[in-house]
Amino acid sequence: MQILGLCFSNSATGVPTHHDAALVVLSYLIAVVASFTALDMAERLRTAAPSSRRFWHFGAALVLGGGVWSMHFIGMLAYRTPFTVQYDAGLTIISGVIAVVGVAAGLQVAERASPRRIVGGGILVGLAVCVMHYMGMSALRGPGDIYYRPLLFGLSVLIALGASTTALWLAVTLRTARQRAMAALVMAVAICGMHFVGMAGTVMVVAPDLAEEADHSLVSGSLLAATIVACMALILGIASMCAYLDRRLEARAMAEAGRLRAINEDLEAVVQSRTIDLTTALGALDDQRRRAESANRAKSDFLANMSHELRTPLNAVIGFAEVMQMPGGGDTLSPRQSEAIEQIQTAGRHLLALIEEVLDFAKIESGKVSISMEAIDPQDLAQGLYGSFKLAADRAGIGLVIASSQEAVAVRADHLRLRQVLSNLISNAIKYNRPGGSVRVEIRLVGDRVLLSVADTGLGIPAHRMNDLFEPFERLGREGLDVEGAGLGLALTRRLVEAMNGVLRVESRENVGSSFTVDLPSATPDQVEVRAPSQGVQVPLGAGPEASVLYIEDNASNIRLMRHI
Numbered sequence: 001m002q003i004l005g006l007c008f009s010n011s012a013t014g015v016p017t018h019h020d021a022a023l024v025v026l027s028y029l030i031a032v033v034a035s036f037t038a039l040d041m042a043e044r045l046r047t048a049a050p051s052s053r054r055f056w057h058f059g060a061a062l063v064l065g066g067g068v069w070s071m072h073f074i075g076m077l078a079y080r081t082p083f084t085v086q087y088d089a090g091l092t093i094i095s096g097v098i099a100v101v102g103v104a105a106g107l108q109v110a111e112r113a114s115p116r117r118i119v120g121g122g123i124l125v126g127l128a129v130c131v132m133h134y135m136g137m138s139a140l141r142g143p144g145d146i147y148y149r150p151l152l153f154g155l156s157v158l159i160a161l162g163a164s165t166t167a168l169w170l171a172v173t174l175r176t177a178r179q180r181a182m183a184a185l186v187m188a189v190a191i192c193g194m195h196f197v198g199m200a201g202t203v204m205v206v207a208p209d210l211a212e213e214a215d216h217s218l219v220s221g222s223l224l225a226a227t228i229v230a231c232m233a234l235i236l237g238i239a240s241m242c243a244y245l246d247r248r249l250e251a252r253a254m255a256e257a258g259r260l261r262a263i264n265e266d267l268e269a270v271v272q273s274r275t276i277d278l279t280t281a282l283g284a285l286d287d288q289r290r291r292a293e294s295a296n297r298a299k300s301d302f303l304a305n306m307s308h309e310l311r312t313p314l315n316a317v318i319g320f321a322e323v324m325q326m327p328g329g330g331d332t333l334s335p336r337q338s339e340a341i342e343q344i345q346t347a348g349r350h351l352l353a354l355i356e357e358v359l360d361f362a363k364i365e366s367g368k369v370s371i372s373m374e375a376i377d378p379q380d381l382a383q384g385l386y387g388s389f390k391l392a393a394d395r396a397g398i399g400l401v402i403a404s405s406q407e408a409v410a411v412r413a414d415h416l417r418l419r420q421v422l423s424n425l426i427s428n429a430i431k432y433n434r435p436g437g438s439v440r441v442e443i444r445l446v447g448d449r450v451l452l453s454v455a456d457t458g459l460g461i462p463a464h465r466m467n468d469l470f471e472p473f474e475r476l477g478r479e480g481l482d483v484e485g486a487g488l489g490l491a492l493t494r495r496l497v498e499a500m501n502g503v504l505r506v507e508s509r510e511n512v513g514s515s516f517t518v519d520l521p522s523a524t525p526d527q528v529e530v531r532a533p534s535q536g537v538q539v540p541l542g543a544g545p546e547a548s549v550l551y552i553e554d555n556a557s558n559i560r561l562m563r564h565i
Helices: 021-047 050-077 089-112 115-138 150-173 177-200 221-305 307-325 335-365 378-396 415-431 463-468 489-499 556-564
Strands: 006-008 144-148 202-206 374-376 399-402 410-413 438-446 449-456 503-509 513-523
Touching (some): 021 177, 050 115, 177 202, 221 335, 374 415, 378 399, 378 415, 378 438, 415 449, 415 513
Parallel strands (some): 006 144, 399 438
Antiparallel strands (some): 144 202, 374 410, 410 513, 503 513
């Protein structure tokens, strides 16, 4: 029976053959060396970096495939027959290439080390070894034909598949050199077992009419032996070079790891030291912050509680100045005295406004400001402020315009605080304007928000000072101007707007003008309550009915002021 060029028979009778014991032992030792080196390189392949993985892959395939090929032909040299045999050079070389390529493919498949991939890779390597072996047998030339016993042929194939699968499994599971050495001994037994089982099933049948002739196109046994020695030297050279490079790389890696470990330890020490310093600094900063917050609360509480003490004597100063100006006091003031009293009143009212501003700011910072949200008509509020600021605007030569809204608009805010916000913005727009300039107040409904803008054509704000605009007691370099103020107006205004769930935005260009926009939530116009006029009806003295007034006071200055009145 002939299959794929191989003849099989259980009855064929061949010439007597035997093996040279020394060469058999040598073939086993070569298998051991090749197995150990390949297992070692496969271990490096598993842990190698991606950049060097191809190198280890090729090296392991060349060492194991070449080692199996060398072991096979040394075993063939150990095969003694009554006649001289030669070898076909082409088939001999091709069998070696098949062994190397098959091992490389098997290592590639089994690289991920899953059971299915290990079995698949083992089958590839085993088939490559079988093809290498029987192609090498086909390269054998002698005066006759070669037959194979089917049972021993099949057993050799099974041994090749099992040995290859076992080799790949060991390559991905073994870690120490001692384990790999023991595995190499076992693998060499399997590889040699496959070869010599196959040789045991080989029958050399010599035709009676064939004379033994030398064919100079074939390779003799001595040349094959020299070739095998050269291949083994090459394999051992590659293995030694790989081992040397591996040790150098491993030593370098260990040195680098030691250096990195030392650097890491130094960094850990530095980090630990810095952490301690930072923790100490953070603790000190936290303590300072608590002290600063406590001092700030004490300051705010002090200012908020000083309202009565600060305003009472100032009210007396302003009140007595007004009493001195009242007609019917019996004393006639000279023009110089009248001017002095007017200056007292002006300075007193300005000082009172500053005190009120500081107290309001202190109340906000201390959380004591009260906000009462309601639906307000902002157009009506703005028109009411027009009368308050028209005279000041006319004196400064500034045009004041309250733009009329085309639709009913209502805003949800605190009436007193919103009036204070608009008053601050309009007052600043007039104070920091220029003669012939203008101030325009406009109210718009945008979605569910109401925008109240106050735009002026004044001095504007330098771009590099915009970040300081809302800082308390910051006047942005305008201290030299003849404009009264403490630099609290805008800071207080923004905090009041934010307390009413709003946003205060500003756009400004130096020497062109500024526009401040108050963005507040809208309300339904139907919810706006009609308010009584903020200024009551003035009744001339003596024109109304007589009345009694009960005045309760514990301050001596205020008592005297009321008696004068």
